[in-house]
Amino acid sequence: MTRRLVVGITGASGAVYGVRLLQRARELGLETHLVVTPAGVLNAHHELDLDRAALDALADRAYAPADIGACVASGSFDTAAMVVAPCSMKTLAAVAHGFGDNLLTRAADVTLKERRPLLLMVRETPFNLAHLRNMTAVTEMGGIVFPPLPAFYNKPASIAELVDDTVERALALAGVRDAQPKAWSGLRG
Numbered sequence: 586m587t588r589r590l591v592v593g594i595t596g597a598s599g600a601v602y603g604v605r606l607l608q609r610a611r612e613l614g615l616e617t618h619l620v621v622t623p624a625g626v627l628n629a630h631h632e633l634d635l636d637r638a639a640l641d642a643l644a645d646r647a648y649a650p651a652d653i654g655a656c657v658a659s660g661s662f663d664t665a666a667m668v669v670a671p672c673s674m675k676t677l678a679a680v681a682h683g684f685g686d687n688l689l690t691r692a693a694d695v696t697l698k699e700r701r702p703l704l705l706m707v708r709e710t711p712f713n714l715a716h717l718r719n720m721t722a723v724t725e726m727g728g729i730v731f732p733p734l735p736a737f738y739n740k741p742a743s744i745a746e747l748v749d750d751t752v753e754r755a756l757a758l759a760g761v762r763d764a765q766p767k768a769w770s771g772l773r774g
């Protein structure tokens with residue numbers, strides 16, 4: 586099985602999820618292919634003080650969103666899965682409607698058509714009806730809507746731990762076998 590993972594970072598809040606995902610994918614020996622939208626760069630700069638070059642350096646290969654001729658735009662380029670972390674409502678809408686207007690949304694469209702796992706780490710609150718309908722549409726197409734909602738039952742000691750728990754679960758859902766999400770062992774008594 587290929588170890589290629591396509592990663593998208595959009596302009597929703599939570600750029601740290603994309604960053605930790607790339608770092609963890611590297612630790613696990615995955616080959617990462619990254620597309621960051623302009624709003625994704627804006628947000629990563631605001632939230633993490635990282636510029637495009639710093640984000641791109643976290644991946645094996647990085648592409649400009651306008652580079653619609655890149656390998657990840659074609660289903661013939663074999664990939665294991667794609668994760669968009671975080672995923673804005675705008676990108677969700679594009680994916681829900683098969684609107685491949687940039688390399689990120691095209692790669693997501695390709696991932697769905699090739700029936701490969703597509704995880705959208707959607708982030709917004711509260712949701713309006715368009716958001717909810719778009720999430721339903723993506724789910725009906727086989728995509729996985731994976732909002733980064735923290736689980737407090739593992740008693741995370743820090744925000745970093747909370748983020749890492751979510752990232753590990755996302756990687757496991759994307760089919761990365763050596764990901765190690767924390768398993769709930771049940772309450773005693």
Ligand SMILES: Cc1cc2nc3c(=O)[nH]c(=O)nc-3n(C[C@H](O)[C@H](O)[C@H](O)COP(=O)(O)O)c2cc1C
Nearest residue numbers: 595596597598622624625628673674675676708709
């Ligand atoms: C600081 C900041 C935070 C944002 N947070 C969100 C968010 O959590 N969810 C969302 O859907 N859009 C959010 N947006 C708006 C998106 O960035 C905007 O809709 C953008 O057009 C998304 O484009 P993209 O999907 O191509 O990255 C935020 C924008 C800024 C500047």
